[in-house]
Amino acid sequence: MSDTTTVAVLGAGALGSAMAARLSETGHEVRLWNRTEARARAAAEGAPGVTAVRAAGDAVSGASVVLTVLRDGDAVSAVMSDAITRLDDGAVWVQASTVGPRSAGALAAMAREHGADYLDAPVSGSTAPARQGRLVWLVAGGRDALARARPVLDGLGSSVLHVGTGTEGSAVKLAVNAWMAASTVAMSDVLALCDALGIDHATFVRVLEAGPLAMPYEMQKIAAMDEASYAPGFAVQLAVKDLDLASTAAAPSPLLQAVRDRLVAAVAAGHDRDDLAAVDYLRTAGA
Known part of the structure; x- marks a missing residue:
């Protein structure tokens, strides 16, 4: 993966919007989706390089890295149960929502079922650190998937801590x-x-x-x-x-x-x- 890539950010809350804006500033092409479309459009208007996308499936199709930044495990599962079928081969799903180990395990199982590379990767830090590229990533998953997602994670974080291979991040x-x-x-x-x-x-x-x-x-x-x-x-x-x-x-x-x-x-x-x-x-x- 080159340092510049296409990233889908699913979730245009405070953290997701900040991540999208930061990634656009570091040279990535960003597609931003939110269940309430107006929220994604509002976030994209203030961030050149961020495009609001109406459907989650359209956001992830063609993206090398997909970030889910949603409220809880149920929200992530509902969105990705449809969107995951649109993931490209070799794409990495970076699950950054705070969902707890139980939901993280269910989401990892969904990824395995569809042959998708998955990282359990919530962050320590909120809106301001995201805008400054100073989040701390708490990553569990395979090292190959981590290496491919690394340019995106590095653009958002000051530290990428590999803490395990399962749901240890959550x-x-x-x-x-x-x-x-x-x-x-x-x-x-x-x-x-x-x-x-x-x-x-x-x-x-x-x-x-x-x-x-x-x-x-x-x-x-x-x-x-x-x-x-x-x-x-x-x-x-x-x-x-x-x-x-x-x-x-x-x-x-x-x-x-x-x-x-x-x-x-x-x-x-x-x-x-x-x-x-x-x-x-x-x-x-x-x-």
């Missing part, structure tokens, strides 16, 4: 997202503690940054929380979905259940589509 993604949600809720609680103790947040940040406890992701969340700026990055409702997937894959965790309860409260308050930082709304609302 398993690692659940752990990463659980950590992300838990650390964000913890940061909101610690900011509330700072308020109760009369500690200026800037002082708290200086202390963290002076030692090994600074977590860049949460440093960004402090600013978003203090400004009550919850512009979509990773939506609260998606974090709830991922914690539910984690609870079906492993023994229930009291900590993660408490984190989920906080996220559900944010959803109930109307922050379902807002960034994860919106879990802090209770502290700022009471200020």
Whole structure:
């Protein structure tokens, strides 16, 4: 595969649209499909090199790499059950949605049934890292398929981590997202503690940054929380979905259940589509 290729992106949500725009900037021909066609057209209008395609089958036909970036396993299965018959020989299906190991295994079985090369490859990172080409790929699958998809993955990511040959990518993604949600809720609680103790947040940040406890992701969340700026990055409702997937894959965790309860409260308050930082709304609302 040459460094420039035809890529189909199925899913024009925040992440899929950002991926499509980034790939067009790195010289790829991109076909973007979404169940709601107007959404794909809107994303394509602002991204030269991205073409909105009406049918998923038409998007994947002739594409060397197909990226599925959809909400859950059911959505991926519904779309690919038809589109997979249109995949070219040698095309690589990169399944980048967060679906959990169980659905990832079913999708891998679908790929095998149709003789398609498949990578279980969710990402760590959201819209901004996708636009900057700084996603971290968590890839499970054959090394040959990975090598053929590599020019596309490298265009979107700063790291491509090969973590296994089965559904390990989806398993690692659940752990990463659980950590992300838990650390964000913890940061909101610690900011509330700072308020109760009369500690200026800037002082708290200086202390963290002076030692090994600074977590860049949460440093960004402090600013978003203090400004009550919850512009979509990773939506609260998606974090709830991922914690539910984690609870079906492993023994229930009291900590993660408490984190989920906080996220559900944010959803109930109307922050379902807002960034994860919106879990802090209770502290700022009471200020």
